[in-house]
Amino acid sequence: MAYSKIKLPASVSIIILFGFVLLSLQLMSSATQESSQLGEMYSWLLVINTLGSIILLGLVAVNAYSLVRELKKKEAGSKLTTRMVSLFVLLALAPAAIVFYFSVQFLHQGIDSWFNVEIDRAMDDALELSQSSLAQRMNWHIKQTRQMATQLQDKSEPTIALELGSLWPESGAMEIAVFSNQGHILASSSANPSDILPHLPDEQIWLQLRQNKEYFAYDPGDNDEMLVRIIVPIQRDQSRFLQVLYPVPVRVTDLADSIEFAFIRYQEMTFLRDSLKTSFSLILLLVLLLSMLAAIWVAFISIRNIVAPVKELVKGTQAVADGDYKQQLPVMNQDDLGFLVESFNQMTKRIARSRDETRAAGLEVENQRAYLETILANLTAGVISFDSAFYIRTANQAAYRILHIPVSHFVGQTLQTLSVKHAELAEVLTTIQRLLEKADDIWEQRIVFLGPNGRQELLCRGTPLFSQHGSRTGAVVVFDDVTDLIQAQKNAAWGEVARRLAHEIKNPLTPIQLSAERLQHKLAKELPDSSAEFLQRGTRTIVQQVEAMKRMVDDFSEYARPSKKQVEKINLIDLIQEILALYTPSGIVFASSFETRHVIVEVDPVSIRQVLHNLIKNAQEATTAQCKIDVKIAKVIRNNAEYVELGIYDNGSGLNADQIETIFEPYVTSKSKGTGLGLAIVKKIVEEHGGVIWVDTSYNDGAGFVIQLPVFEFGNN
C-alpha cells in the first residue's frame, strides 16, 4: 500500500476522523438528555456511530488481513509491524476493557440505586392520596349535583332557568346547564358572562352518558385548569340532563399535576430501568468500539508509516546482499530513521563506487593478463609456469607445439604426472622437474630427446620466482626447440667443410693422379718387370684412391652447393609412380596407399626425384631379403598450412636410437661403402623446399621416413 503518498493528508484525515468520532459521541451523549433538542437525532446518531464502528472494523479487518498475508509471504517489515500493532492493541485494549467493565458496573449500580421500595411505596401512596382527595371532591360534587337535579325535577323549561339562577350561587359551580337528551340547551348559567354557550358534552361523553346514565369526570379545562364535569339526568325518563362544571382550585390542580408528573416520571423510569442500562451500556460500548477501532486503524497506518523506512531498509539490504549497489532509498522523514536511510544510501554509494573501482582495476588486470597471455601464446618459445609445489599453473601454445602434448590441460599437475601419461617425453620432463627442484637461481640446459618427429633438442631456461618477502612462489621454464637451429649450424659447418674439401683437396688430386699416371707411363718401360708390376700396383692404387677421393669431394661439393631449384607444379603421385616403376624390375615390392591421386606440389622435380632415389636405395641396401617398401600419401595441416605427408617404410634392419639421432648428419652411415651424405642431401633438399623429414620412431618393422612438403592442391582431380 502506498502509504507514503498520503503522508500529510493521512495525519489530517486522522485528526478529522477523531473529530468526527468525538463529535458524534458527544451528540449521542447529549441526545440521551431528556431536555436535549438532539433527542430526535438519537436513533440516527446511533445508526451513524454503529455504521462508523462497522466501517472502522472493516478497515481494521482489511489491514489485519493484509498484514497476515504479508506475514505469510514473509515480506520485509511484516513481523515488526505485527509486533508493534499487537503491542499497541494489547496496551490500548487492556485498560479500555477494564475501564469499560467498571463503568458498566458503576452505571448499573447507579441506575439501580435510583429505585427502592420506600420510594415506590411513597409514590403509590402519594398518588392514592391524590386520587382519594379528588374522588372525595368528585363524590361531594356528584351528591351536590344530584340534589340540584332533584330540585329541578318536574319543572317547566322557564322555571328551570329561574331555578338555575338561584342554584348557581349556592353551588359554587362554574357553569350549570340543562339540555335535552337531543343535546338542545334548555337553560344555562355561567360564572363567566363572556361564555354565551355552555361547554356542551361531545360525542364520547354522550356515548358514556347513554351507557352509564350519568357522567362524571375530571376534564381538562381551558388555560390548563382542571374541571369536574358532572352530568346527571333530571327526569327519570332521561329526557333532560343537568351538567354542572365545578372548578378545581388551582392549588389542588397544581399539587395533583405535580404528584402525577412525579409518579409518571418515576413509573417511566422504573419501566425504562433495563432499557436505560442497555442504552447507556450501548453508548459506552460504542464509545469504546469507535475509540478503540479508530485508534487501532490509526495505529496500523502510523506503524506502517514508521515501519516503511525499515521495510525499505530491509529491501535495500537484501538488494545489496544480492549485489545491487545502486539501491537508493527515499528519505521520508528527517528523523532517526531518516538519518539511518541517508546513511544507508551513502554506504551503498560508497560500496558501488568501490565496486566500480575494483571492477575497473580487475578489468585492467584482466586486460594485462590477457595481453600477457596473448604474448605468451604467440611466443615461439614454450613457457610453463609452476607454483611453489611445482604444480603446473600455466602453459602456452608453443609448449604444446614443441612438446606435442597439451600441457595447458594438465594445470594443477606435476611434470611427473605428465611424464607418466606421455612416456615418450618422460626423460625430458623428469630432467626439467629435477632441475626445477634443484635450482635456486636461473639455470639453462640443453636437453636432447627423441620426440614423435625424431630427435629434438630443447634449450631450457628456468627461473625460480620469489615473493617480495623472499619466499619461493614458483618457477617459470622457457624452452625453445633449437633442433633446426643446431641442424642449420651443423649444415652450415658441413657445407663449409665440404666447400673447403672441394677446394683444398680436389685441386691437388688431379696433379696427384696425373703424376701417378705419368710415373707409370714413364717408368713402366724402364723398370724391371717386378718393379714395374709394383709400380703399376702402386700407381693404380693411387689413381683409384684419387678417384675415390674425387667422388667423395664431388659428393661434398654437391652437398655444399645449393640445389638448383627449377620449381614447377607437378603431380607428386605421378612422380612417385614413375620412380617406383624404375625399381619394380629390381624385385622390390611396393605397397602404395594414397588418399588421392592428385597432389600438386611446387618443387624442383630433379631434386625430389633424387630424394626418392636416395631413400629407396637406402631401403634396398638395408634389406637383405625380399625388399618391401610401403609408400603412403596423406594430407596434414600444420600451422594452418596444408602439407602432403609422404611416408616411406621398408622392412629392413631398421635404425637404432643412436643412428636416429645422427642419421641426417653428413658422413654418418652404416654402410661399408658410401660417404654418408645421402640422407644429409635428402634432408637438405627437403628443407630447401620448405618441408621437413624425420624418422618415424613409432615404426618398428624397419626404417620409416616421413617427409612433409607444402602442397599446392590436394585431392581435386
Place this chain on the structure above:
Amino acid sequence: MPNLAKPLNYGLLFCLMLWPLPSLADDFAAKVRYAELAETTGGYSVNTEIDYQLSPTAKEALHKGVPLAWDVSIKIRQPGFLRNTTLYKKKLPYSLQFHALLNQYEVKGPSGQVEMFLTLNAALNFMALLHDAAHIDKGLLKPGHDYQLAVRTRFNRELLPVPLRPVAYLDAQWFLSSDWFIWPIQK
C-alpha cells in the same frame, strides 16, 4: 492492494447475521380495516377504520406513563406505467397517553384536540376513525380515471423516550405499524 473479496464476503455475511428480522414478527401490527373516499360538499373526505393493537410491552409502557404516538398517512395516487403519481398526501399524528391520577387515557388528535377516555379500548376506538378536518378538493380527481387510496399508520418510535428507542427498533413487541393498505378508486 490485497484481494479484498474474501474479507468483504465475510463482512457481508457477518452484517447479515446481525441484521434483525422484524418484518416476520408483525403480531401486533396495526391493520387498516377499510378506507373510502366519501363525497362531502365541495370535496371528499377519507373514512377509514384502523385496528390498533398493543403488545403487552407497549401496554405496560403506556400504563407506566410512556406516551405512544402513531402517524396516519393518507395518499391518493394515480397509477402510472413506471411509477405512480402522488396527487395528495397527508399525515395525521395521533398520540395516546395514560393519566395515572385520573385513571384515564388521553388521546391527542391531529388538530390538537384532546380527548379523555376511561378505557383503553375507548381510546383506541376513537383513534380508529380519522378525524381529519381538511377536505380534498373535488377537482383533484377527474372522472374516467383510476386512482388509488393508500392508508397506513406508522408507530412513531422517535417519540418514545430515548433509552427505549434502540429496543423499539429491534423488539417485535414494538412493531405496531401497519403496511400500506391500498384501495382502488374509480371516478
